[in-house]
Amino acid sequence: MTATAETLQSETKRSWVPLIGLFLAQILMSFNVAALPISIGGMVADFGVPPTTASTTIVVYGLVVAALVMTGAKLGQRVGWVLIFRCVIVVFAGSSLMMILAPSVGWAIAGQCLAGAAAAIIVPSLVALIAENYSGDQQATAIGSLGSARALSGISAFLIGGTLGTLVGWRPVFMIVLALAIAVFLFSFKLRSDKGDAGIRIDLVASALIGLSIMLLTLGFNNLNGWGAFFATPGAPFDVLGISPAPMLIVFGIIFGQAFFAWTRRRMRQDKVPLVDLSVLGSPSERAAVYAMFVVVALEAALNFTVPMYIQIVQGRTPFETSLAMMPFNLTVFITATLVVRFYKRFSPRTIGMAAFVLTTCALVWLSFVVTNNWETLPTILGLIVFGIGQGALVTLMFNVLVTAAPAELAGDVGSIRGSTQNLASAVGTAVVGALLVALLSVGVGRAVAEHPELPDDLVTQVDLDSVNFVSNDRLEEVLSQTDATGAQVEAAVQLNEEQRLRALKLGLLILAGLSAIAILPASRLPRYRPHEIPAPDAASTGS
Structure with a gap:
């Protein structure tokens, strides 16, 4: 400039x-x-x-x-x-x-x-x-x-x-x-x-296609746990040859989404006004910003699901106590999202984005090693704070990259892409981490039961291992009280449950860390410029 x-x-x-x-x-x-x-x-x-x-x-x-x-x-x-x-x-x-x-x-x-x-x-x-x-x-x-x-x-x-x-x-x-x-x-x-421009016509076909796509994707991902990730559970409203409707909704959602993009490109080739101008995603750096935004919002949703779930369901705490436990993370996001703009004059979006994903990756790896059944430990709080720094910086940065690159008249299109990305990423992050943790827990419990001779087969048959989920020790003891389990067997089962819950949580955090590390790749394609070097939007849209 x-x-x-x-x-x-x-x-x-x-x-x-x-x-x-x-x-x-x-x-x-x-x-x-x-x-x-x-x-x-x-x-x-x-x-x-x-x-x-x-x-x-x-x-x-x-x-x-x-x-x-x-x-x-x-x-x-x-x-x-x-x-x-x-x-x-x-x-x-x-x-x-x-x-x-x-x-x-x-x-x-x-x-x-x-x-x-x-x-x-x-x-x-x-x-x-x-x-x-x-x-x-x-x-x-x-x-x-x-x-x-x-x-x-x-x-x-x-x-x-x-x-x-x-x-x-x-x-x-x-x-x-x-x-x-x-x-x-x-x-x-x-x-x-x-x-406003009264001459603008709303593309109803595109509106229906993208509306159906996002609704189907959101419903599909949100019900992966309740309806089954592949095979239908008893809670599914229907099934097709035993297959859960959740993955089918996701497939149809993807199909409608692809139809939306094909239809929109066709309208733009015909010089008709599209529902969303895809030129706001015209350069690799802008597409990288959307990919990175999707990943960081999904990671935030995954963590916001995992921690309250563990605190409320496993530890039996109240929502108020949960909010206190999450306060260090939320305060860090609030402060970082506000202050990160001060770094824009010194560092490029690419540098900030890659550094922030390194922070979220390190934080998740750290949490996977230090997390215990008590979320109020100092190492755990430090891990949440470091993740909050990375997450707060990333959400603001990706949004800023998209707004900066687009002409002012397309800011609404940027806002709609931001809203769609964040809503879908939140649903995907919450659902996928839920299904992942339950799957890890189910596999861990099944293996641990086989390795514990003090839990005989006749007792295991009285407990439905096909519907393993995260439960508190009190709830598990209540379930086991309705079986033939002895006091020693109940104690062994509770200890096994504690061990496998924590193991599933640690593995889940490590997998999230891997996803965060992979996201460094799209972050490496963010623009190299700093704000005082920003080109005009029409020039910015042609390269990074």
Whole structure:
């Protein structure tokens, strides 16, 4: 960047007040998502429904966001980002009112459908409005704030939501969501944006293809555990020749995804407006940023599933205690996502990306060796902090690479790709690590039982080893009390369970470390430039 350009940039620095509204909008969505798991127990008690029905609120929110986010980006370009942003914030406020006043679980599910539809437009809106309101160093800082907002809302939802849910009830948690929506709406009047282009037509075929693809992929991955990774379990809604529907949904999701890309390329060759302009992924460095973003979000989701699962299910802790155990990690992500922009002037995205993946890899390897049945040990906390540094840096960096490389008018397309990537990666990371850990545990238990003569075959036949899962020692003792096991055999089985749970966890962390190490390869294809050397977007899209 020339001295003249730097001078011009310094002269056009804008107030941070508009960013407060965008920051709160990210917190609004993330707080709502984090509040849903906390509220399931309260909804079960209030509505008299099973937990699986109450958890549908989480499923429908994620599915609607994932299916509509690309269509939402195009709506924003057509209507105008500020106008549609205000409208969907009102819709989000309405969804929180439905949650607060819901007379039945059906109203709660409908409320989260509305929230998901609103979030599908808010996600690309945030990127587009940052691009239209900030540039240069301010833009990089603003992008970093979105990553830190996700971590901050996760902490606050568990602490505030957990406290309110315990002392008052689950509905007041969504009063906070409503207050956030009102605040975001008021701050939206500080935003500036170009008017929409009424001439933009929404490609309904592409919208249907990508919506179906992401919904099928999300449903397939989310149900790998419940329905079976290959062969159908008793919990599967149906099967085809004994095969689980989960992998079939994943296959069909991939097919629809490929059809979407083929259709979009065809429209671009015909000079028609596509649902998403694939030129934002035109260079190897931009595609590498998407691959790397997918991996780091999947790793974050895997760790966010593994640690709470182990603390709550295995150790029997409360959600509040779980949030305290995860606080070092979440705080580290929050701080790193905010401060990493300070390194952009000294190091290239390639250097920062590769170094961050080295940190996440080392952290996961370290955790696999030091983790015990107590997550509050100093070595374990240090491992989570190091992983949080790498993860916080990566999410902000990859997002910044994509926004920087694209023209401002395509910022909404970048936002939709970010939203789709993060939603899908989160589902894949959670589901795959869950299936992996259960598989490792099942193999370990089966082998250990064969090696322990004090656990005879007649006792083993009374326990279904085909449905091995992570359970607490108390739950295992309860199950064994219904068998012919002696006191010594129960003690041996509990010890075996402890050993194999920990072994499965350690192996799972090592496998995640291997995935993190592989991700260094796409990170090595990130741009070499530093922010003050950034070429114009049209030039940046032709190479790295």
